[in-house]
Amino acid sequence: MYLTRGAEATVKVEGGYVIKVRIPKQYRQKELDERIRKERTKNEARLISEARRLGIPTPIVHDVQNSTIVMQYIPGTPLKYVVDESLSERLGELVGNLHTGGIIHGDLTTSNMIVYNDRIYMIDFGLSFIDPGIEARGVDIHVLFQTFESTHHDHEILTDAFCRGYRQTCDNAEEVLERVRDIEKRGRYA
Missing domain, CATH: 3.30.200.20 (Phosphorylase Kinase; domain 1)
Structure with a gap:
């Protein structure tokens, strides 16, 4: 199949x-x-x-x-179908750990996460790479926030919850989240 x-x-x-x-x-x-x-x-x-x-x-x-x-094989449900404030905060924690470990997912969307047995599994690391830099982390999160905005009506709640979780585990979360805002502005005025 x-x-x-x-x-x-x-x-x-x-x-x-x-x-x-x-x-x-x-x-x-x-x-x-x-x-x-x-x-x-x-x-x-x-x-x-x-x-x-x-x-x-x-x-x-x-x-x-x-x-x-x-x-x-993880037999769960794609996060995009079940994401809520609590799951988004947990996702922020996971991404914070991933970024602190120097890994950039490269395709951070709710389609590349599976919820199974109350855990969020990250899948599809086909575009992943190692980069401890602020810009790469910011771009990774920017992609996720664009996914929230384009596919979820409560995207602001999801974004805020993600940021709460990310701040709990990422070593320089505020700097990264500030870069996300800068990246967003670049896209608006391009």
Whole structure:
């Protein structure tokens, strides 16, 4: 059963596992394409595991081969369907821990979180990278806030709750949240 088929990868459930396969790009030279897909796959698996070591609930990575990751299937509900003030605050705490650990998710949306057994699991680390900088953290959160605004009618409540949680766990939360406001202003006047 396919969960999703995107521009970069297919994701399916098979035998109780999630199997994510990066799709070959015909426009790239074959050897280069294979190397890029393999490196991105290894990077994603490494960052999923590193986030888990930081205390962030993520799927357990079972195997990585070439451009394929086999990982635990989390049978919950995407956060976008159930997010409320309390969950948003908990998400802020998780993202604060992730950022303090130097990891930027890169696609921080409520579609890339699953709620299961009263825990929020982060998934899809395909665009993740290591960067302890304020700008990268700010951009990560800005993407989330745009998701709140475009898909949730109570986005201001969700944003405020997220910030409360983020302040509890991020080592320089005020500086990051100020940068988010700066990034937002840049977008308005571009």
